[in-house]
Amino acid sequence: MSIDTxxxxxxAAAPRSLGLRRQPIAAxxxxxxxxxIHSASICGTDLHIYKWNEWAAHSYRPPLPxxxxxxxxxxxxxxAVTRVHAGDxxxxxxxxPCGECRQCRLGRGxxxxxxxxxxxxxxGCFADHTVVPEALLRLVPDGIAVDFATMMEPxxxxxxxxxxxxxxxxxxxxxxxxxxxxxxxxxxxxYGAGRIMATDLAAYRRALAQRLGADVVADPARQxxxxxxxxxxxxxxxxxxxxxxxxxxxxxxxxxxxxKGGDIVFASLPERSFSIDMARHVILGEITLRGVYxxxxxxxxxxxxxxxxxxGPQLAQVMTHRLPLADFDAAFALxxxxxxxxxxLQP
Numbered sequence: 001m002s003i004d005t006x007x008x009x010x011x012a013a014a015p016r017s018l019g020l021r022r023q024p025i026a027a028x029x030x031x032x033x034x035x036x037i038h039s040a041s042i043c044g045t046d047l048h049i050y051k052w053n054e055w056a057a058h059s060y061r062p063p064l065p066x067x068x069x070x071x072x073x074x075x076x077x078x079x080a081v082t083r084v085h086a087g088d089x090x091x092x093x094x095x096x097p098c099g100e101c102r103q104c105r106l107g108r109g110x111x112x113x114x115x116x117x118x119x120x121x122x123x124g125c126f127a128d129h130t131v132v133p134e135a136l137l138r139l140v141p142d143g144i145a146v147d148f149a150t151m152m153e154p155x156x157x158x159x160x161x162x163x164x165x166x167x168x169x170x171x172x173x174x175x176x177x178x179x180x181x182x183x184x185x186x187x188x189x190x191y192g193a194g195r196i197m198a199t200d201l202a203a204y205r206r207a208l209a210q211r212l213g214a215d216v217v218a219d220p221a222r223q224x225x226x227x228x229x230x231x232x233x234x235x236x237x238x239x240x241x242x243x244x245x246x247x248x249x250x251x252x253x254x255x256x257x258x259x260k261g262g263d264i265v266f267a268s269l270p271e272r273s274f275s276i277d278m279a280r281h282v283i284l285g286e287i288t289l290r291g292v293y294x295x296x297x298x299x300x301x302x303x304x305x306x307x308x309x310x311x312g313p314q315l316a317q318v319m320t321h322r323l324p325l326a327d328f329d330a331a332f333a334l335x336x337x338x339x340x341x342x343x344x345l346q347p
Contacts, residue, residue, distance in 0.1 A: 002024065002025075003024070003025045003034070003129055004022055004023065004024050004025070005022070005023065005024075005025055005127050005128040005129040005130075006020055006021070006022050006127060006128050006325060006326075006347070007020070007021050007022075007023065007065050007124055007126065007127035007128075007130075008020055008021075008065065008066050008067065008124065008126035008127070008325070008328045008345075009021050009062075009063050009064065009065055009066065009124075010049050010050070010060070010062045010063060010064050010065075010066055011062055011063050012062050012063070013052065013057065013061075013062050014052055015050070015051055015052045016050060016052075016329075016332075017052070017062070018050065018066075018328055018329060018332065020325075020326065020328060025129055025131060026131065028076060028077070028078040028131065029078050030078040030079045030080035030081075031078055031080050031081060031133055031134050031135070032077075032078040032081070032131050032132070032133060032134070033074055033076070033077050033078065033081055033084055033090075033131070033132050033133070033134050033137055034074070034075050034076035034077070034129060034130075034131055035070075035072040035073065035074055035075065035090060035125075035129065035130055035131075035132055035137075036072050036073045036075045036128070036129050037070050037071075037072045037125055037127055037128060037129065037130060037347050038070075038071045038072045038073065038146055038147075038149065038150075038346070039070065039071055039147065039149075039150045039322070039344050039345070039346050040067045040069060040070040040071075040125040040126050040127075040150060040344065040345050040346075041069045041070075041150045041151070041154065041179075041319065041342045041343065041344045041345070042067075042069075042331060042332060042335040042342070042343045042344075042345070043067075043068065043069050043154060043179075044178060044179075044180065044268075044269065045068075045119060045269070046066050046067065046068075046332070046335075047332070047335060047336055048269070048271075049064075049066065050332050050336065051336065053271050054271055054272060055269065055271050055272075060119075060120070064119075064122070064124070065122065065123065065124025065126070065127070066119075066124050066126050067124045067125040067126035067127070067345070068092070068094045068118040068119050068123075068124070068125055068153070069094075069125070069150055069151075069153045069154055070091065070092065070125035070130070070149070070150055071089065071090070071091050071140065071146055071147070071148070071149020071150040071152075072089075072090060072091075072125075072130075072149070073087065073088070073089055073090070073146075074086050074087060074088040074090055074137075075129070077134075078134070081134045082134075083134055083137070083139075084134060084137055084139065088139055089139070089140040089146050089149060090132075090137045090138060090139055090140060090149070091137075091138050091140055091149045091150070091152040091153060092118065092125075092132055092136045092137050092138060092153065093118075093136050093137075093138055093153070093294075093295065093297065093298075093301070094117060094118035094119065094136070094153060094294070095109070095110050095112070095115055095116075095117065095118075095294045095295075095297070096115070096116040096117070096118070096121075096133065096135060096136055097109030097110070097112035097114070097115060097297065098112050098113070098114040098115075099112075100114075101113040101114055109297040110293060110294045110295060110296055110297055111293060118132075118136060121133075126325065126328060126345050127325070127347065128325070128347040138152065138298075138301055140152070141305055143309050144305065144308050144309060144312065145312065147316070148308050148312050148315075148316060150319070150344060151183075151308070151315060151316070151318070151319065151342070152301070152304050152305075152308070153295075154179055154180060154183065154342070155183050155187075155304050155307070155308075155315065156294070156295035156300045156301060156303075156304050157180055157183075157267055157292060157294065157295065158180050158181075158183035158184040158186075158187050158242075158267065159183075159187050159295075159300055159303050159304055159307060160267075160292045160294075160295050160296060160300050161180075161184055161187075161242050161244075161265045161267040161292045162184055162187040162188050162191055162242065162265075163187075163191065163300075163303065164263075164265055164290060164292060165240050165263040165265060165290075166240075167188050167191050167192065167193045167239075167240055168191060168192040168193070169192060169193070169194045170193055170194055170238075170239035170240050171193075171194055171195050171197075171233060171236055171237070171238045171239045171240070172188045172193045172194070172195070172196045172197070172238065172239065172240045172241075172242065173196075173197050173198075173199070173225075173238040173240070173241045173242070173254055173257070173258075174188070174196065174197070174198040174199070174209070174214070174241075174242045174244065175198075175199055175241060175242065175243045175244060175245050175247075175250045175251065175254050176199070176200060176243070176244040176245030176246070176247070176250065176268065177198050177199070177200035177202070177205035177206060177208065177209045177217075177244075178200075178205070178244060178245075179318055179341055179342040180244045180267055180268075181198065181200070181205075181209070181242070181244035181245070182205065182208060182209060182212055182318045182341055182342075183315065183318055184242045184244060184267065185198050185209050185212045185213050185214050186212040186213055186311065186314055186315050186317075186318070187307065188213070188240075188242070189212065189213030190213075190307060190310070190311050190314075193213075193240075195215050195216070195233060196213060196214045196215050196216075197214065197215065197216040197217070197218065197228075197229065197233065197238075198210075198214040198216075198217050198218075199217070199218045199219070199220050199225065199228075199245075199250065200217070200219070200220075200245075200338075201219060201220065201221055201338065202338035202339060203219070204338065204339045204340070205338060205341070206218075206219065208317065208318070208320070208341055211317060212314065212317060212318070216228070216229070216230060216233070220249075220250060220253065224253065225253040225254065225256075225257050226253075226256070226257060229257065234257075236259065237257050237258060237259035237262070238254070238257055238258050238259060238262060239259060239262050239263070240262065240263050240264075240265070241254045241255075241258050241262070241263070241264040241265070242265050242267060243264060243265065243266045243267065243268050244267050244268045245268055246268035246269055246270040246271060247270075248270070248274035251274070251276075252276075255276065255281055255287070258281075258285075258287055260285045260286055260287070261285075261286045261287070261288075262287050262288070263287070263288045263290070264287060264288070264289050264290070265290055265291070265292060266289070266290070266291040266292070267291075267292050276289075317341070318341045318342045319341060319342045319344055320340050320341035320342065320343070321334055321340050321341075321342075321343045321344065322343075322344045322345075322346055323343065323344070323345055323346070324345070324346060324347075325345050325346065325347045327345075328345060331343050331345055
């Protein structure tokens with residue numbers, strides 16, 4: 001099968017510096033699958049690479065193809081592929097574990113000691129077609145619209161963050177209303193959170209968080225978190241904080257409003273390290289800090305499937321903008337502006 005494809009590349013080690021290349025698809029290896037992309041959404045990792053911040057410069061070497069959140073249709077398979085077939089609707093996990101290290105044997109393939117990442121395998125889904133190892137593909141079950149498939153990988157991060165702790169009946173704070181934060185608001189509401197507060201600098205995203213289930217929203221640039229909290233929340237403080245902003249100041253403000261014995265879940269990727277007062281908060285306050293790195297394999301995917309069946313249209317509100325693949329520059333600028341939820345590219 002001879003196919004040319006367009007693919008969005010990070011071309012140079014500098015801010016922005018994106019380009020659209022046309023190139024032939026290489027011959028499929030025995031375990032490879034050729035997928036025609038239906039839609040692909042811009043992730044926080046893509047934005048780090050687009051902005052070329054310190055973390056991106058340390059982690060990647062241009063040129064490289066971009067994109068790893070997608071939904072598409074299988075159009076070709078390698079000789080040894082058995083689990084998917086032409087015509088299947090698929091999305092993809094982006095963490096490929098070795099299956100043999102101690103982490104994998106403990107059921108923690110998402111933190112495999114030999115983990116391989118889709119974004120560092122020379123693959124990319126901001127394209128007409130992409131090649132994906134069969135082991136990464138996830139079949140999209142009947143009852144879930146193909147339009148929802150591109151949500152599955154990022155939604156999994158938010159579902160994981162919300163289900164790592166008990167949110168049922170809890171006072172929940174979501175810090176940052178980018179796509180992961182917005183999905184976290186919707187997931188917390190679906191899993192029975194009591195009161196949900198969300199913070200973000202962008203009015204557009206605060207309004208979207210309210211439509212997704214936040215009871216209270218606040219602009220941290222205008223007032224402190226403590227001043228923005230309703231009286232009862234101020235007395236009780238938060239049982240659970242989901243941190244998605246990567247901002248040290250936002251985290252410190254949230255930490256001060258977390259009750260003793262509360263839980264803080266990091267689902268962000270800060271651009272630089274920052275410190276906390278361990279004695280005051282972690283020891284004397286018995287606050288639990290935990291991170292989430294991707295999805296549990298494959299428990300989180302099953303949870304995402306269930307949630308999309310029951311709350312798909314509500315969650316789809318996060319996907320606010322769809323642009324043609326050729327408008328990749330405008331799509332990235334929009335995603336970086338804060339004036340959008342999830343921005344989706346469609347070949």
